Amino acid sequence: MTAWYVGVDLGASNIKAVVGQESGSVVSRARRRTPPGPDGDAVAEALVAATRAALDDAGVAPEAVVRCGVASIGPLDKAAGELGRSANLGPGIDRVPLTDPLADLLGAEVTVLNDANAGVVGERFYADRTPDDMAYLTISSGIGAGVAVDGRVLSGWDGNAAEVGHNTVEIGGLTCGCGADGHWEAYCSGANIPRHARHVHETEGVPTDLSLDEIDAKDVFEAADDPLAGRVIERMQAYNAAGVADLVHAYAPLVVYVGGAVARNNPEQVVEPVRERLPELVMTNVPEVRLTSLGDEATVRGALAAAITAGANDRSQVRP
Ligand SMILES: [Zn+2]
Structure with a gap:
């Protein structure tokens, strides 16, 4: 049976x-x-x-x-x-x-x-590269990670280990959905990218043709030639690289799989820049950064x- x-x-x-x-x-x-x-x-x-x-x-x-x-x-x-x-x-x-x-x-x-x-x-079960030390990072409506260290998937007492989206990337920065300031997710998650764009427009005065009250994350990525969208994408690339570097320093993965709609739909603007910048930011082993093998x-x-x-x-x- x-x-x-x-x-x-x-x-x-x-x-x-x-x-x-x-x-x-x-x-x-x-x-x-x-x-x-x-x-x-x-x-x-x-x-x-x-x-x-x-x-x-x-x-x-x-x-x-x-x-x-x-x-x-x-x-x-x-x-x-x-x-x-x-x-x-x-x-x-x-x-x-x-x-x-x-x-x-x-x-x-x-x-x-x-x-x-x-x-x-899922990656440990299905992917073709599954070392004992590996991570899955999702950049979607929110940002989070799951990590395996020494062959064990870390859970934490309440199941919320590796909530790296709430790592601080900017002291006193934008308020996150969780209520604290300056978290990675507040700048780079799908739900927060429009707010990030409005913030850069107001604080740096970067001009734009975007209707800032109506945009979503997709509009920003599609308008990469717009001065404001370009600036926001550039800032996100820096924050994403810093966020992944923190993940690497905390958990020492050999491979980081990246999933979530924001990453999957914009791999050249989201995943590739992390791959390029990581060697400058990481003082330990630089892991392989891969797009998820499991799609959505x-x-x-x-x-x-x-x-x-x-x-x-x-x-x-x-x-x-
Ligand atoms: Zn937060």
Whole structure:
């Protein structure tokens, strides 16, 4: 009898679910928009609906699932199996139960991990270069990392290790969504790039043809010839390189996989400059910097990989 596994990804915009086998091969996928409200239960219902749709598509009964991995935006409460109040979800959404609704559907053990940790678990499972010391960095709506050190994926007591997007890159700088000042994410994440552009326009007086009240991150990257957009991209390249250098000094990875929509959609403006600048900034070993091998599925495939590996030999890799 085939052993089936489920991976689920709760993102700020989308929920994804996949059904796969022990080899990691995926047999079906489903996707839902992340509901803006009215509450956390609505989000949990969408998680269950996406999972059920993926199972139906695969012709797999819920009770045939051995284990489920669910990867989520933060902040996680791993003990409760819940997502706490997130700045990236609707204002009415307080807590989102993750473990219980999926365990009820599947009658299986559910492993919860943060989305960036899922990224590194996924790369370790699927990529062709998987040294014991490696990292996955996501530059998306937010910025975060998952790291493996000495062959163990670091979790931290609350599951929030390596939240490098909240490293300070500018003392007293722009206020981050978390409330603190000068964080990397406040300048370079997809959600914050428009604010960064307005900040540079106001403080440096760089002219622009962009409608600053209406732009999104894509507009900035597409307008690279605009003086303001060009300046913002140049500043982001410096911050991204500094942020990755911090990651390297903290965790000593041999390879850093970079994913997330901002990086994947603009590799020449986001990933390549990090690769070029890193040797000047790093005093230890300079790692290889690669674009993720898993496209826009790094998180959900990582959740699947976590489900597959959680019960096996390596309990340390993904703590339930
Ligand atoms: Zn922050």
